[in-house]
Amino acid sequence: MQKRDDLFVRNEREAQLVDRAAELAARFAKRAPLHDRDGSFPFENFKDLKDSGYVKLTVPREYGGDEISLYELLLIQEQLGRGDGSTALSIGWHMGLVLHYRTIRSWPEELFRSFCLEVVEKGTLLNHFSTERSSGSPSRGGIPQTTAVRTDGGWLISGRKTFSTLSPVLDTFLVSASMAESGQIGEFLVRSSDRIRIEETWNTLGMRATGSHDVILENAFVPDDALIRSYAAGQKPKESGDASAWLLHIPACYLGIAHAARDFAVSFAKQYHPASLPSPIADLPTVQQQIGLLESELLVARHLMYAIADRWDTDPAGRLKLIPELGLVKYVATNHAISIVDKAMRIVGGASLSRSLPLERMYRDVRAGLHNPPMDENVIRNLALRALAEME
Ligand SMILES: Cc1cc2nc3c(=O)[nH]c(=O)nc-3n(C[C@H](O)[C@H](O)[C@H](O)COP(=O)(O)OP(=O)(O)OC[C@H]3O[C@@H](n4cnc5c(N)ncnc54)[C@H](O)[C@@H]3O)c2cc1C
Incomplete structure (x- = not known):
């Protein structure tokens, strides 16, 4: 590397x-x-x-x-x-x-x-468990079925969270729950206890080693000060001052996978020398075309991601204005990553299907990016809304 x-x-x-x-x-x-x-x-x-x-x-x-x-x-x-x-x-x-x-x-x-x-x-780790089977992606504003009920000195939380990445190693996590009394949705810091269990449900096409199982809470107690924030039910939480730029760890991950697929395909093309050719397949115009196309997708996505991250780092006052661009980074990166791994596999040919090579795992893993936030249709809509507002 x-x-x-x-x-x-x-x-x-x-x-x-x-x-x-x-x-x-x-x-x-x-x-x-x-x-x-x-x-x-x-x-x-x-x-x-x-x-x-x-x-x-x-x-x-x-x-x-x-x-x-x-x-x-x-x-x-x-x-x-x-x-x-x-x-x-x-x-x-x-x-x-x-x-x-x-x-x-x-x-x-x-x-x-x-x-x-x-x-x-x-080395305590953290994640946020907000997805549920019936409410779907929290980025669409679904109301959690998980409840937080007032008790002496705190809250009792009950419900089932799905897609709970990292659950096998977490003792501390955030949970979104509906607060019956206020009708609001709260985000609570929860510590593991005998009131919390993991059901090993994660058996997926890709990202198979993320331990994203179901987490079940049954009257799990959290103290008063574990309520991190709350917002009105039925609405998405208000954008925080940082425009949720931290979610760019998602495009970075999928571009990393795509980058590895590109490295594999390019070195394969330089080494694979079939008996029918005078030199390795890297000398074929068709293969060079695929490499060039793949490279352009990787470069576009990386330039966009790092340019926006640098802007976010260096211009704190302008962060909220970057929300459409931050979504665009994820949209471009995850869709390009799918296309890059596909091209890498076409370059390598039938061998790319082998489970003894990493490409088929990368092909399955990049697919998961479509289902991490923000979702494509929301990104596109945000861009459209900004364009429409500019013309008012
Ligand atoms: C590898 C991986 C790790 C994850 N880790 C976590 C984690 O750690 N914590 C966590 O909380 N979540 C996690 N998630 C879950 C993720 O954030 C999403 O909640 C989950 O993938 C479900 O998204 P969805 O769009 O399919 O769900 P849904 O919202 O149920 O959508 C399903 C389909 O219905 C349509 N749809 C539903 N509602 C609407 C609507 N209102 N408007 C328009 N279309 C709609 C969508 O177009 C979509 O096609 C993870 C997901 C993956 C793949």
Whole structure:
């Protein structure tokens, strides 16, 4: 995996971050086929991520972390995606959420401080479980069937969350629940207890090693200060001041997978020399055409992603205006990633179907990007609404 000569690595600090991530990615790549085959959770990857200090990189400096920028986060997440998409996406939720809360500071400060110290000292991880079978993607504003009922000193939470990525290694997670008394939707910080169990439902086409099982809560108690924020039911939560740019860990992951597929196909084309040809297939105009097309899709998506991330990092006052562009990054990256892996497989030919090569796993993994937020139709609609508003 080339790192330091990457067009988007701008300085020595970024080069070092990318080197560390690439070293982890190389280890994860070796383990990926087995976990993909078995649909098992790669606990050893998460031990490596904790031992290497990766999980504290987005924690604020004042609480012992490295406070890396969004741009830097994308560089390292993309690198992990080149090794194993499942692990990149899974740890991406934690890394992104910590960056998000570091930026908007919506938690009670003491709670955030003690959580950050846990991340630094014990490697505690975080994710948000908001999807449910009947309410679908939370990005469409569905009302959770999970309930939070008032009790002495806190709340009792009951319900079933689906798509709960990272659930095998989480003791701490956020849950969205309807609050019967106020009619609002609350986001609560929940700690594992005997009132919470995992049902191992995750058996999917792609991203098989993300442990995205169902999590069931039965009167799970959370104290008063575990209510992070609330908003009116039936409405999407108001955009926070950071425009939810942390979700760019998703395009970074899928571009990482696509990048790995491109690397595989290009080196295959340089080496594969069939008996019918005077030289390797890389010399064929048809193959060069496919490589060029694939390269253009990868470059367009990466230029867009890093340009928008840099803008977000360097112009805090302009962040909310970037919402349509942030969605566009995800839309372009995930759709290009699907197309890039497809082209990589056409270059390699029938061998690409073999389960002994990584391409068929990448083909299945990139498909999942369509079903991570924001959804394509919302991105396109946001662009249309802005264009229409400009002409008023
Ligand atoms: C690998 C992976 C990891 C994930 N990890 C997490 C996680 O950690 N936490 C979490 O909370 N979620 C997670 N998710 C879930 C994800 O965020 C979505 O909630 C989930 O994929 C369902 O999205 P959907 O669009 O299919 O659902 P639905 O909203 O049920 O949509 C299904 C279909 O109905 C249509 N539809 C439904 N409602 C509307 C509407 N109002 N307007 C227009 N069309 C509509 C859509 O077009 C879509 O085609 C994960 C998903 C994947 C694939």
